[in-house]
Amino acid sequence: MDYQDIFASACKEIQSKTSHGKVADYIPELAKVNPEQFGVHLETVTNSGFSFGDASTPFSIQSIAKVFSLSLAYELVGERIWKRVGVEPSGTSFNSIVQLEHDDGIPRNPMLNAGALVISDILITQLDNPKKEFLEFVRLISGNASIDYSSRIASSEKEMSYVNNALINVMKYFNNINNDIDEVMDFYFHLCSIEMDCEVLSKSFLFLANKGKLTTTGEKIINPSKAKRINAIMQLCGFYDQAGDFSFKIGLPGKSGVGGGIAAVLPGEYTIAVWSPRLNKQGNSVRGIDFLEQFTTMTKHSIF
Numbered sequence: 277m278d279y280q281d282i283f284a285s286a287c288k289e290i291q292s293k294t295s296h297g298k299v300a301d302y303i304p305e306l307a308k309v310n311p312e313q314f315g316v317h318l319e320t321v322t323n324s325g326f327s328f329g330d331a332s333t334p335f336s337i338q339s340i341a342k343v344f345s346l347s348l349a350y351e352l353v354g355e356r357i358w359k360r361v362g363v364e365p366s367g368t369s370f371n372s373i374v375q376l377e378h379d380d381g382i383p384r385n386p387m388l389n390a391g392a393l394v395i396s397d398i399l400i401t402q403l404d405n406p407k408k409e410f411l412e413f414v415r416l417i418s419g420n421a422s423i424d425y426s427s428r429i430a431s432s433e434k435e436m437s438y439v440n441n442a443l444i445n446v447m448k449y450f451n452n453i454n455n456d457i458d459e460v461m462d463f464y465f466h467l468c469s470i471e472m473d474c475e476v477l478s479k480s481f482l483f484l485a486n487k488g489k490l491t492t493t494g495e496k497i498i499n500p501s502k503a504k505r506i507n508a509i510m511q512l513c514g515f516y517d518q519a520g521d522f523s524f525k526i527g528l529p530g531k532s533g534v535g536g537g538i539a540a541v542l543p544g545e546y547t548i549a550v551w552s553p554r555l556n557k558q559g560n561s562v563r564g565i566d567f568l569e570q571f572t573t574m575t576k577h578s579i580f
C-alpha cells in the first residue's frame with residue numbers, strides 16, 4: 277500500500293479543522309516547542325518506511341519511554357513485576373494521586389507516572405549502571421546509536437516535579453519504592469527526556485509488532501507472550517483517561533507522551549509514530565489522535 281498518499285489526504289482532512297489544544301507548559305522546556313509542527317512515520321515489519329511532514333524532527337518522547345522501561349523490567353524480573361504494579365486502566369490522569377493511597381501504594385498500571393516510577397525503581401535495583409544500560413537498551417531496539425537523554429529537559433522537569441515527588445513519597449511510605457527517592461526520580465526524569473523523531477520512534481516500537489523480536493536482526497527482546505501483554509496494557513492504559521476514546525476511535529494499542537508524540541502498533545504489520553505538540557486536557561496530542569482516526573478509518577486497519 278502507498279501510505280504516503282493516505283498520509284497526505286488524512287492530513288488535509290484534519291488540517292481543515294481548527295487547531296486547538298496547547299503545548300505542555302508544566303515542564304518549562306516543552307513550552308518552547310513550535311506548536312504547529314506535525315510529522316508521521318510508518319515502518320512495516322518488513323522494514324519499509326513511509327514518512328510525512330516533520331518526521332525527522334526530534335522531540336521529547338516523554339511518557340512513550342515508559343513502554344521501553346516496562347519492556348526491559350518485565351524481561352529482567354518476569355511475572356514478579358505484577359506484585360508491584362497492576363494492569364488495570366485507571367480512568368485518571370497520568371499524574372493522578374487519588375487512587376494511590378486507596379490502593380496501598382500499588383499503581384494501577386505501568387503507564388501512569390506512579391507505575392513508571394515503580395518500574396524505574398525496579399530497573400535501578402536490577403542494573404549496575406541504570407541510566408547507561410537503559411540507554412543502551414533503547415539504542416538497541418531503535419537501531420540508532422545516537423539516541424540520548426536531554427539533560428536540559430530532565431532538569432527542567434526536575435524543577436517542577438511537585439506532583440511526581442508526592443507520588444513517589446506515597447509509594448515509599450507503602451514500601452513500594454526500595455531505592456533512594458532522588459535516584460529513582462533522576463532516572464525517571466532522564467527516561468522521559470529521551471529525544472527521537474517519528475522515524476526512530478516507530479522503529480523502536482517494531483519489536484512489539486513482531487512478537488518481541490527485532491525486525492532487522494531477529495534478535496529476541498522479549499518473548500511473544502510478553503509482547504502480547506505489553507500491547508494489551510497499551511490498549512487499555514496508554515492514553516490514561518482517554519484510553520477508551522483512543523481504542524474506540526483508532527483500535528490500535530498505543531502510547532502517548534506530553535511532548536505530543538504517539539506511537540501505535542498493528543501487530544504483525546507495522547508501527548506508526550505521529551507527533552504534533554498541541555495537547556488536549558488528558559495530555560494527548562490533539563492532531564495526533566485526529567490524524568490516526570482518519571488514517572485507520574481510511575485504511576480500515578484495526579486489531580478488532
Ligand SMILES: NC(=O)CC[C@H](N)C(=O)O
Binds near residue numbers: 337340371532533535
Ligand atoms: N504523560 C506524560 O508524558 C508525562 C511525563 C512527564 N515526564 C511527567 O512526569 O509528568
